[in-house]
Amino acid sequence: MSFRVLGVMVFTWLGVVTDRRMWVAPVAGLAASVAAAILLDDPTLARVIWAVIVLVLCALPGIAASWWRRKEEDQNGNALVDAYQQLHESLTPLATAGAELTQGGADEAAFAMLCQHAASSCAHFVSADKVRAMVFAVDDGGETMTCFARDGRLGNSEGFDRISRRGKAAFKSLEDGHRISVTSISDAKAARRGAWSGTGEGYEAFITSPIAVGATGYGLLTVDAPDKHAFTSTDEVYVDLVAAMLGTAFAARERWAAGPERTGHGQGDVEEASSDGVPEDR
Template sequence: MPPAENPILAIAAWLGALTDRLRWLSPAAGAAGAIVAAVLFADITVARGAVGSVVLGLAALPEIAAAWWRHEEEKANGNAVAEAQVLLGQALTPLADLTASLAQGEANPNGIFARACQHAAASCLVPFRDRLDVRALVFAVSEDQQSMTCVAHSGRLPKSEGFRQGTTRGNSAFKVLFGGEPVHVDDIAEERLRSPRAWMGSGNGYDTFITAPIAVGEKGYGLLTVDAPGPGAFSRTDVLLVQLVASMLAGLFAEYANRRREGAESDG
């Protein structure tokens, strides 16, 4: 939920979140308020009656704050879902169209492939449009399956040098590719505290990253990676977005490989 605009709303948000998390707080406040009010009303005077009314009102505050906080959370989550749908449409629809163009045999497959990879990299940065320190990269596996080259870059410089099998860093990248599942490392330094050789060679200018394989079945074509200098920059939603874009890229990579194979056969 967005930050409260004034101290009263800030206190209400804090109390509402606390009451929502500690479900016993509202009944306990109500019971305590009822007991104190009963004592005050037992020997009623104008002053005691006024104090008793204030006590009952204060006892109801946690539940009122919790109800308001839940309403604001629902509004924020609804806005987030709507924004996510827009982002997915912006990211995935053009990739589907470009993949269809390749499948239909349109001219200039190299140009279509390059445009699609660049669009995929740029799409991964849309949730971070106010930040200049996030970087997205698309890597393609070489024909001999020994290296991966960066074919598209968006965001923070510099462009990656890629990966080569036989190096610690390259072996880690190919392990992700062949593993078939996205990897999210929230803090590289923390990972190395648990395992000193974890992600050796990685982390040049960044402390956290998401990487997802671009693969169809057991056939790996490359990686889609997003990284940032500060640990904890990415959420589970960001991981899902990168995974979805990588899945769409996989179909395009496969179609591009078919076009290149058909072109080689016709030339032969």
């Protein structure tokens, strides 16, 4: 290892320590003042030289901290630019496809491709590892939700129905119109007895966002991961955005299929839904 690399490593370490421990720089400044006063009390050439050396050494923590902060800001700025670029690349095709569906005629193949792109974008954009993303669609009778598109690990979910407890909870989450984010199924079980009737096999954390336009619910967009606390708040917002875009596409598809007389799937009647409205196990 060269002296230059070693010097950069030491300087970086000093910058991080000084930046995170606010007392280092003031203590170094105080030490510099005391040392300079002692050394320059009876100034000689040697004492002046030592005073200069001590002052430079005591100034290094502040200089290193300032350099580290600028470096960190540059890195954060570059990371933000990269994130915006990924967001643009992920959402633009989805938005374009949705606009084409609303403007064009019936195209089931294009609709299926859009749903698949939505699942794939969630599976690859979110920060968690080993993600599974699924698009659930309410059937024509409004009694079941089946997996229409998926991407990631594991296979398809068995879906939901209005008869089972977990199915009632899933439909209630769609009707409530709010995202549900569970950071740990195990913790949820411990905190709310009876909140989960299944095992949650294959996943430990998930995000579920309703696919809806106004009061009309069309399905759910879910993303799950095998690790606790796998998702960030940014992941939650992203899933919400994709679900909102899917809502527009589902509404266009409904117009193709049934014409203007159709008003929705009738998501208003749910019997004995789970009190917490959480879809327990997919």
